[in-house]
Amino acid sequence: MxxxxxxxxxxxxxxxxxxxxxxxxxxxxxxxxxxxxxxxxxxxxxxxxxxxxxxxxxxxxxxxxxxxxxxxxxxxxxxxxxxxxDHIGTTMVGPTLIDHGTPEQQRRFLPALAAVGELWCQGYSEPGAGSDLAGLTTRARLDGDRWIITGQKVWTSLAHHADWCFVLARTAPPPPGGHRSAGLSYLLVPMRQPGVTVRPIRQLTGDSEFNEVFFDDAETEAGLVVGEPGQGWAVAMATLAYERGAATVGQQVGFQRDLADLVVVARRTGAVDDPALRDRLTRASIDLTVLRAHTLRALTEELPASPSVIKLLWTRWRQGLGELAMDVLAAGPADPADVERWQRYFLFSRADTIYGGSNEIQRGIIADRVLGLPRR
Known part of the structure; x- marks a missing residue:
């Protein structure tokens, strides 16, 4: 075919x-x-x-x-x-277990992931360890046949719906002079147990899809560590790489639809008659074409630090579209439904450059891996 x-x-x-x-x-x-x-x-x-x-x-x-x-x-x-x-489970957890999980873990989890029988969330970020993930303080200790987990995660998408969470936790101190990522382990933790508390975080948009998650002597089986104990950093980075795969192209098709919808609003409000606003709408279309071309090239050629470049490009594009939408709405009378939609878009897009690895961190990765600049 x-x-x-x-x-x-x-x-x-x-x-x-x-x-x-x-x-x-x-x-x-x-x-x-x-x-x-x-x-x-x-x-x-x-x-x-x-x-x-x-x-x-x-x-x-x-x-x-x-x-x-x-x-x-x-x-x-x-x-x-x-x-x-199901994107966290099928796009992130599934490929991680296929490449790094044991046969027992694969038999236990992959069928439910494939059927969307269990939902997952990601336990990475913490109040003091977001972009600086290696500085996390959640800890896990092995007690017989169980890991006992204590700590807090934050900005955990859909934790209130999740059955399982993949948690990055410290199980051993880093070696003297070694990188702080040493000693971290990648654990699979059931969410529906007495030691797990989920609290919603109310956003600027009024919604609460993100959560705080507290682990108070929460437990998981000793065999539910992916990779070797203390070597979870490489597994965690692999999971992030799976997240930024072919699905990003579909995301950009959604961006194209957003732009087309904003052009319709611009015609209603008269914003298209303003040369400056019309130029910005045109520029947004050109930039989106460039973003798609770069993404397809990066997926096929495996360019160095390409996930970081793509993250920088799409987050700035979306924030720019949200800002442009506010000016389009201000150009003339607007439908209340359009106002509600684009205000929500604008408010949420402020977070685009922070979640999923802040843009400052992405620039640091590019400086290090592509430009070869010295680290501070």
Missing amino acids: SDEAFRIEVREWLAANLTDEPRGTGGIGRENEAFGQRLAFARKLAAAGWTTLAWPVTHGGRGAPLSRQVVFHEEYARSGAPGRV
């Missing part, structure tokens, strides 16, 4: 199976929206084999090449299908 024939297959399946209930819901800054309907649709995707498109056939996936992964994510975004509720 050619990639174009595959594109038709994806498009036809989505047209036949996507109903109006979850269409257009969820996404960046709207993770709580229509959650039940989105979960049901994710399980429908799973039953058809779409959620594990990139997984190897030996682990229940389709083993699709990168080109078909890109096609799927493009068509998914174009169809208006809802934001995925």
Whole structure:
């Protein structure tokens, strides 16, 4: 089958199976929206084999090449299908276990991940260790056949829905003169137990998709450490790399739809008659084309520090579109629904340059790995 024939297959399946209930819901800054309907649709995707498109056939996936992964994510975004509720599990945890998990861990977790039978969240950031992740203070000690975990995580997306959390915790002190990342372990921790408390964080948008998570002598089995104890940093970095794969192309299709919608609003408010605003709308379209071209090149050529470059490009683009939207709305009378949507977009986009590794950290990675500049 050619990639174009595959594109038709994806498009036809989505047209036949996507109903109006979850269409257009969820996404960046709207993770709580229509959650039940989105979960049901994710399980429908799973039953058809779409959620594990990139997984190897030996682990229940389709083993699709990168080109078909890109096609799927493009068509998914174009169809208006809802934001995925299973992306942390199928895009991050699944590939991590396939590459770094034990056979026992794979047998235990991969079938439920593939079926969207269990939902996951990420236990990395802490109040004093966000971008400086190696400075985390959550600790875990082995007590017989159990790990006992104590500490706090923050900005944990969808923790209030999650069944499991992959937690980076310190299990041993770093060696003298060694990097602080030594001694960290990657643990798989059940969320529904007495030692775990989840508290929502209210955002500027009024929503609360992020959470604080407290571990007070929470437990998990001794065998649920991925990789060797104390060597979890490499596993944690691999998980982040899986997150920034072909799905980013679909994300950019969503950006294109956002821009097209803003142009419609600009016509309603008369903003397109302002040469400066019209120029900014045009520039946003050009920049998005450049972002897509760079992303496709980075995915196929494995350019150094490319995830950091892409993160810098898309976060500044989205923040710029949010700022532009405020000026478009100010150009003339606007529909209340447009005002609500674009105010939410603007407010949430302020966080884009912070979460997922702040832009300052991304620039440091580029300076170190690409430019060879000395570290401070």
